[in-house]
Amino acid sequence: MMKRADIRAFLEAISGGNANPRTELDYATPYQLLVAVVLSAQATDVSVNRVTRTLFADAPTPQAMVALGEAAIAQRIKSIGLWQAKAKNVAMLSHLLLERHGGEVPGDRAALEALPGVGRKTANVVLNEVFGQPAMAVDTHIFRLGNRTGLAPGSTPRAVEDALLKRIPKDMLKPAHLWLILHGRYVCKARTPECWRCPGAAYCTYGEKTIKA
């Protein structure tokens, strides 16, 4: 019998009844969240968290970040990949926030994506987590989930995003973002998915196709 991907039931199952998930990537201010996500490209959450701890201790605001300067920023993030481009982006992005937005993180997509280092995914993280807008940031974890669960099989990140937006109840959209990322990070892992401890297995066919019991 074919299981049907029920996104609501799936989300309720993997959420563990936690309506307000908080993670190590729960930053103090919208600015720090934005910078952290810009730094997160092709880097693990743990490594990003490690460098942002020292970076934000010295430069918690865009003013302080501009004062710190690109070279000093680079020196503090060299343990993660792509640090050259990221240091340049964070310095310029901070400058532009001051110049264009009074030092505040803008709440509209066009303004966000006009910042260096900020693409659709990063803009969606800010729109979802900071402004509570109907946006889903499809990172590598959520993209993988979208394909494995049959929500948007063999599709593009944009198609996964649209499918999630269409099918996730509005009041679940914000917590769902973190639920899905954490689930992809720790359970529905890229190399060794642990279907046997997935609470959403009843709404997913991936385990049946890959793990023959």
Place this chain on the structure above:
DNA sequence: ATCCCGAGGG
């Protein structure tokens, strides 16, 4: 060898 809360460019 593969992957990580991607972006930018061809």
Place this chain on the structure above:
DNA sequence: CCCTCTGGAT
């Protein structure tokens, strides 16, 4: 669609 940028973890 493709490619490059990059270090650390597994």
